[in-house]
Structures are given as structure tokens and as C-alpha cells.
Amino acid sequence: MLKVIAACGSGMGSSQIIKMKLEKVFKKLGIEASIYHTNVGDAKSQAANYDVVVCSESLIGTFTNASAKGITVIGLKNLLSEKEIEEKVTENIVNKQ
């Protein structure tokens, strides 16, 4: 089971959108995952307990420590584009296994 954290500024709106879109993409690709959505501050301190962090491209700088520790960090340009999410998930998760 893949542990995923979706993050945005307030942890209310866009992280939940990311979560819903991720759920769809994971289902399509047959990946089993649990997704938690929250704000960046919380995500930053909890990242070590997760396998993947997904957030907007503009926030990716917050997670440099996490990616240095080997956690997959995915930055999205369009949070609502299932196509982009699918491409990035395939590239960063499926092809790396």
C-alpha cells in the first residue's frame, strides 16, 4: 500500500482536489494507496512517514528535504488535469518500481 500525502497552502481546497484526482488515477492504474490531504506545514513535518508527496509546482521548494531523503515529490501544474497526474504518476512511481 502506497502512502501518499497531498498538500496545499491551507489544506482545504486544492489538496482535496489533488486527492480526488489521484484516487481516480490510482484506480485506473491499479495502484493501491491511502491518501491524506493537509496544509504544507503539516505535510512538511509528516513527509518522512509517507512514500509520496503531491502538491502544486509552486510549493515544491518546501519539500527539498523530503526529496533528499528519497521520498518521491511530485509537483503539479494543473491540479485538475488527470492526464498530467497520470503521466507524472507513471513516470515517478510506476516506472521506478
Next chain:
Amino acid sequence: MEFLMVVWEFFQNNVLTKPQFFVGLIVFVGYLLLQKPIYEALAGFIKAVVGYVILMVASGGLVSNFRPVLVGLKDRFDLSAAVIDPYFGQAAAQASVESVGRSFSMMMLVLLIAFSFNLLLVLFRRYTKIRTLFITGHVMVQQSSTALWLVLFCFPQLQDAGVVVMLGILLGTYWSVASNLTVEPCQKLTEGGGFATGHQQMFGIWFVSKIAGKIGDKKKSIESLKLPGFLSIFNENVVATGILMLFFFGAIITILGPDMMHKIDKSFAAEQNFAFYIVEKSFNFSVYLTILQLGVRMFVSELTESFQGISNKILPGSMPAVDCAATYGFGHPNAVTIGFLFGALGQFTAIIGLLVFQSPILIISGFVPLFFDNATFAVFANRLGGIKAAVIITYFSGMTQVLGGAFAAYFFMTGKFGGWHGNFDWDTIWPAIGVIMKYGQYVGVAAVVILLLAIPQILYRQNKDTYFLIAEDYDKYLEVKGEKE
């Protein structure tokens, strides 16, 4: 007949006037209607009830943490004060609604009617020209709260059913019309990203998209700028609120002085150091805000999910209107920081102005409008008018937020409980709507609804052939547009 009355009274005393159970009931019934299994409906019920109670505890905490400072300002300088932030605004609205002896449960009904009305307008979009469905749950909760107080303030005699229906239609019209205005700016910014903005500054986005190109030069954009690294700490809600509150309350409490604070705040122990008392008091706001957001997230995530489901299921071709942060990926990270920075400068300038001209109300910057409104404006302004537009627009937006917020908190008297909604549309168009409602009464409300509904009609008349195309198929829109030129 008497039996029915007993049942109704029981329902009224135990559910209808207890918002937590009322919200829970709505979620429970909603899940059953969406044909989810009963155990999921039950889980939704529990999360909604618990989330709502968390929210009530936190907003009570916010208001009571603020109270001694408000009392001090009133005694010493005859001033009232308000933090301009949607969470403080929501807490102040709730306190205001309850202070006139009305039930805050209505907020949830207002939200549902407004959402349904938006849905209806989209369903009949060939006639109404509304292309967007507003699905940002937490914003809908905040706006329903503030707007509920506005209506009760303007129509104190109106019965609950009347309040709920009238406001539901008014708010639903605003959600539809304002998010519909952002279709063009958003589609152009995201090059056909397929979403509009459903947030708190939609009229602002539309306005920025009209003026940004005229103010600056889009070739001189923000990307080349190097910003100091320490600014990134403002990305974190808790940290940013802590710093802002320490700054403002530090200043206010220092001016009021330790003697006065001892007198009005029982929680300030005799042996406690004054500086540590200030820090504790200021950080308490971060504490309550975090708790409040936890509560909102708990009961709103269920709501947003069902709204998203509805929007996918029955409305192909329409656009979801989502959180403004969804646009940030399409702007350089610098744009977000620049917006915050110059928005803050604008707010501080206006706050100093309020002090100099002895305004009866003091405004304290809240994090959400400061960051989310101005960052959004900067992203759009930078794309259309470069760095110059981003700087100038966010500076003036910061000033507008303070001045509009000050007027609103004073006029609608939420300053009594220390808060006002504070986001851009709620410092401009909504105070105007409130004033029209206050003096125009029912005629005023009808006029506002009709005027708002006329906006998409005008937009449609300007671009008949591409009006729906830009929302449905952006590539084709570009083709048609290219042929025309």
C-alpha cells in the same frame, strides 16, 4: 395533530437548533440519496457532527481570546477592532447571529439552497449563460456564515424560512455569476486548464484581468527576480498567522500596558512576565485557527466530494469553480510571494491611514486575504502586465481590503466580535450589496439579483460564437479566434 406538534417540537429543540446534529443529518441523508452504503453514511454523520463541534469550540476560543483586547481598546480609546480574515469573520458572524437570538443552523440550509440554485442556473445555461458550478466547500461555509449575518442585520424581523430562501437565492446567484466571470481569465492563464475560480475574490480576478495589461508590460515579468529565502516561512499558515498576530497584538497590548491587561484579562496571572503573556496571547490565535481549520476540513471534505460528484455526473460541458490556489501552478512561485508582500504593504499603509484619520475601528491583517487574494491577483497580473502590474495591483488591493473591511466591520457591527470576512469580494461588492439590502429592503435584494444575472447576458452578447466554446473546448476556441483575426 397534537402528536405532530410534539414531534416537531422535539425535532426543533434537539436537532434544528443544534447545528452539529443538523449538519450531520444533512450529510447522512445526502449520502443515502447518493446511494452510498449505510456504514459510510454513518461515518459521514459522525465526522460531520464532530467536525462541526470542533469548529464551534475553536470559533468560541477565537472570540474569547480576542475579547479582553477589544474591551481594552474600547475603554481606553473608544475603538473597536476586527481581524480581516474569513475564519475570524465566520466566528464573528456566528457570534453576531447568536447574539440576536437566532439559530446558526440556518447557515447550512442557506449553503444547500445556494448550491442548488447554482446547479439550476447551470442546467439552464442556454438561457442563463452560467457555465460554472461553485464547489469549494470551505469557502461556501464561510460565505454562508457571513451572508447569513448580513441578511439578519438588514431584515431582523424576517422569519427563518424567509431568510434561508432569500439568502439562498442571493448567494447562489453570486456564486454562479462571479465564478462565471473567471472563465476567460482562468482559461487563458492555464491555456485550457478546464477550471474556473470559485473562491473569495472572483470579481477581483475579473477586474485584474481587465486592467493588468494596461498597467504594465508582460515582457518584464517576475521570473527574473531573486527573492530572499526567508520569505518562504510565510508559506506556512501557522507560522504566518503567528507572526502577523504577534506583530499586531504585540503592538496593541503593549500600548494598553500591563496594568490595564491585568485588570481586564483574568488569564494574565500576577507573576507572569508581560512579554511572555503577549507571545502566548498572540500564538493562541494560531492555535484556535488550526483547530478551526481541522474542524472545517472534517465536515467539508465530505461536502466537497459529493459536490464534485454531482458536477461530474449531471453537468458535462460545465466547469467546476475551485479554490484559487489551483492557479498558482501556472504562475512563477515569485508571483505568489510578490503578491503577499505588496498586499501586506498596501494593508499596512491603509491601517496607518485609519489610525491617522481616527477611524472608529481598527483593522488587523489576517493571513488568508493577505496571502490568497493577493497571490492570486499577482499570478494573473504578472501574466498580463508583468511585474509592474503585479506590484501596483496587489498594493492597491491590500489597501482596498483594509478600507472595505473597516467599513463593513463597522457598518455591519461584526467589529463587536472582532472579525470580518476580509477577502476582496467581501470588502467591495458584498458591503455594497449589504448597504443596498439595508436601505432598499426587498426591492434592493431583487435589484441586486437581477443586476447580477444580467452580467453573464452582457458577456454572452459580446462574444456569442466563442462564449461557450472557451469553456468546452479551448483548442477549438483558439482556432476560431485565429480565423477571426
